[in-house]
Structures are given as structure tokens and as C-alpha cells.
Amino acid sequence: MAAKKTGILLANLGSPTAPTIPAVRKFLKDFLWDPRVVNIPRPIWWLVLHGFVLPFRPARSAKAYQKIWTDKGSPLIYLTRQLSERLAEKLQDDDISIKYSMRYGEPSIAGQLKLFKEEGVNQIIVLPLYPQYSSTTTASIYDDVVKELNQWRHLPNLQFISDYHQHDTYIDAIADTVKSSWTEHGKNELLLMSFHGLPELLTKLGDPYYRQCQDTARLIAEKLGLNEKQWLLVFQSRFGKAEWLKPYCADTLQKLPGEGIKTVDVICPGFAVDCLETLEEMAMENKAVFIDAGGTDYRYIPALNDSGNHVDAIVNLLDKWI
Ligand SMILES: C=CC1=C(C)c2cc3[nH]c(cc4nc(cc5[nH]c(cc1n2)c(C)c5CCC(=O)O)C(CCC(=O)O)=C4C)c(C)c3C=C
Numbered sequence: 527m528a529a530k531k532t533g534i535l536l537a538n539l540g541s542p543t544a545p546t547i548p549a550v551r552k553f554l555k556d557f558l559w560d561p562r563v564v565n566i567p568r569p570i571w572w573l574v575l576h577g578f579v580l581p582f583r584p585a586r587s588a589k590a591y592q593k594i595w596t597d598k599g600s601p602l603i604y605l606t607r608q609l610s611e612r613l614a615e616k617l618q619d620d621d622i623s624i625k626y627s628m629r630y631g632e633p634s635i636a637g638q639l640k641l642f643k644e645e646g647v648n649q650i651i652v653l654p655l656y657p658q659y660s661s662t663t664t665a666s667i668y669d670d671v672v673k674e675l676n677q678w679r680h681l682p683n684l685q686f687i688s689d690y691h692q693h694d695t696y697i698d699a700i701a702d703t704v705k706s707s708w709t710e711h712g713k714n715e716l717l718l719m720s721f722h723g724l725p726e727l728l729t730k731l732g733d734p735y736y737r738q739c740q741d742t743a744r745l746i747a748e749k750l751g752l753n754e755k756q757w758l759l760v761f762q763s764r765f766g767k768a769e770w771l772k773p774y775c776a777d778t779l780q781k782l783p784g785e786g787i788k789t790v791d792v793i794c795p796g797f798a799v800d801c802l803e804t805l806e807e808m809a810m811e812n813k814a815v816f817i818d819a820g821g822t823d824y825r826y827i828p829a830l831n832d833s834g835n836h837v838d839a840i841v842n843l844l845d846k847w848i
Pocket residue numbers: 539540541542554563564583587600602656660662663722723724725735763765796797800801802803
């Protein structure tokens with residue numbers, strides 16, 4: 527019998543290959559054509575996407591990507607890669623192969639699964655780097671995994687981690703980042719917990735994302751001993767004209783100084799690693815909204831990224847299978 531060999535596949539969203547208009551257009555075309563992300567009848571959505579979104583949005587998004595792009599490329603991609611490297615260093619096991627992948631772009635999920643096959647892996651654990659499950663993100667990774675495995679004759683054991691929104695070590699790790707910030711810089715009046723938004727309709731159709739964000743936020747607040755006046759859950763990154771989950775982050779930041787809250791700490795617990803949505807939208811754009819409205823201190827606390835706490839949380843999460 528072949529020795530047990532486990533493949534751990536971290537999966538994240540993906541980024542354009544460069545912060546340029548053509549590269550961003552290619553990325554958005556791939557991402558926004560996914561029916562899990564936008565579930566509008568195909569002919570109608572094709573016309574809207576090609577007539578209104580792809581001619582205009584890439585210029586705006588490319589500008590935003592330029593502000594956060596680094597020598598190592600997109601933060602989302604290099605931080606996911608570094609996280610997988612730290613995880614391999616921590617596990618130090620020849621029977622475990624760790625790879626990272628992107629749902630849109632490279633390295634692709636299909637390509638990394640094929641490499642596992644060549645390595646003789648007979649157990650695969652897929653960990654989407656989305657603590658809260660959404661049909662738009664987590665399920666799309668599942669679709670991509672299954673699309674590849676559908677072509678295999680000999681299927682491995684497969685474990686798909688659909689969420690970890692209330693996992694102890696993940697909650698502890700986030701709470702620790704907040705405590706470290708408080709120790710280093712002092713505690714602001716309010717802890718704002720911002721999650722990526724989602725069309726409201728999806729919750730009505732059974733997507734558990736909204737409830738899972740509420741659970742995560744409450745658990746973090748409890749862990750930090752905050753009363754209900756000391757924290758707030760908001761949703762960022764609205765896209766398009768439909769109603770999305772509320773309260774909207776930017777509207778809230780606009781109002782807070784007028785209500786007497788002039789200093790905020792900000793975390794984004796739904797993002798495993800920093801990316802466009804945290805580094806540009808939260809740490810730059812929304813900071814300006816708050817300061818322009820009369821706020822005096824806005825502190826964005828980074829995502830878990832490739833920290834030891836994050837690696838420990840993932841090892842703990844995978845413990846049952848490795
Ligand atoms: C209908 C549109 C979108 C849905 C639904 C959506 C859900 C969703 N997205 C994330 C995580 C990320 N999104 C990121 C970027 C991004 N998201 C959308 C649109 C939807 N997201 C767009 C158009 C973009 C691109 C940037 C822009 O033009 O504004 C990213 C960052 C990618 C990067 O390269 O850094 C992440 C991460 C979640 C978790 C989610 C549902 C819960």
C-alpha cells in the first residue's frame with residue numbers, strides 16, 4: 527500500500543498579474559463572469575459586463591492596485607504564498623505537501639491539484655482562505671476543485687473546509703492582533719469590524735455569510751471584553767446598484783465623528799491576508815472619509831497574514847486530518 531501523503535491546498539481569490547488597465551480588465555472579466563459571483567441571466571449580464579463594467583471599472587481599479595502594488599507583486603498573492611511557506615516550515619513533514627492557489631489567475635487550483643497527483647498525494651485538504659462561508663467565494667472554489675477532480679480516474683480522500691468563522695484559534699489570533707495594537711498605540715474609542723459586503727438578496731436565498739460575520743464579530747468582541755457600545759460590525763466594498771449588507775462601512779465612518787466618536791481601531795476579520803480591499807479601501811480611502819468627517823485617529827490593524835498566530839490557527843484547524 528502507498529504511504530499516506532497529504533496535500534494541503536490553500537485557496538484565495540486572486541489578483542491581476544499587474545496593476546495595469548489591460549491586466550485588471552482580464553482579471554475582472556474572469557472574476558465577474560463567474561455565475562457564483564454574479565448570478566444574473568447570462569445574456570443580460572454579458573451585455574452589462576461588456577457594455578458598462580469592463581470599459582470603465584478597470585481604469586479605476588488599476589489606479590487603486592497601483593497604490594498597494596509592491597516589488598513582490600500583489601499583496602494578496604505574495605502574502606498567501608508566504609503563509610503557505612510558513613505553514614510548511616511549521617509542519618516540517620515529508621508526508622505533507624503544501625501549496626497555495628488562486629481561484630482567478632495563477633497559480634490555478636487545477637494546476638496545483640495536478641501537481642499533487644504527480645506527487646502521489648492520496649488525501650487532499652482544501653482550505654479556502656475565507657473564514658466566513660459565502661456561495662460567492664467558498665462555493666466557487668469548491669466548483670473549481672470539483673471541475674478538476676471530475677477528470678481524475680483515481681480520486682483521493684477529499685476534505686473541504688467550508689468555513690472557520692468561530693474557530694477558537696482564529697478568534698484568539700484576531701483578538702491578539704487587536705491587543706498588540708492597544709499595547710503599542712493605545713485603545714481607540716471604537717473597534718470597527720469591517721467585512722466584505724454581499725448583495726442582501728443572497729442572505730434571503732440561504733447564503734449564511736451574514737450570520738457568520740455576526741458570529742465572528744460577537745466572538746471577537748467577547749474575547750476582548752468589549753461592551754456593545756465599544757464595537758461595530760460594518761460591510762465594505764459594495765459593487766453595483768443593488769442593496770448590499772448593511773450598515774455600509776463608508777456611510778458609518780462618515781457619521782461617527784458627528785455622533786461623538788472621533789477615534790477608531792479598524793480590523794477586517796474576513797480577510798485572511800491583506801489585499802486591495804484592506805490596504806487601499808480600508809487603510810487609505812475609508813480613513814480619509816473618517817478624517818474628513820472630523821475623526822482624529824483611525825488605526826487600521828493588519829490582517830493575520832503570515833504571522834505565527836495565523837500559522838498556529840491553521841495548524842489547529844487542520845489538526846484532525848494531519
Ligand atoms: C458582485 C461582485 C462581488 C461580490 C459578490 C464579491 C464578494 C466577495 N469578495 C470577497 C473578497 C475579495 N474581493 C476582492 C476584490 C473585488 N471584489 C469585487 C466584487 C465582488 N466581490 C471586485 C469587482 C473586486 C476587484 C477590485 C475592484 O474593482 O473593486 C478582493 C481583493 C483582490 C485583490 O487582488 O487584492 C478580495 C479578497 C469576499 C470575501 C466576498 C464575499 C463574501
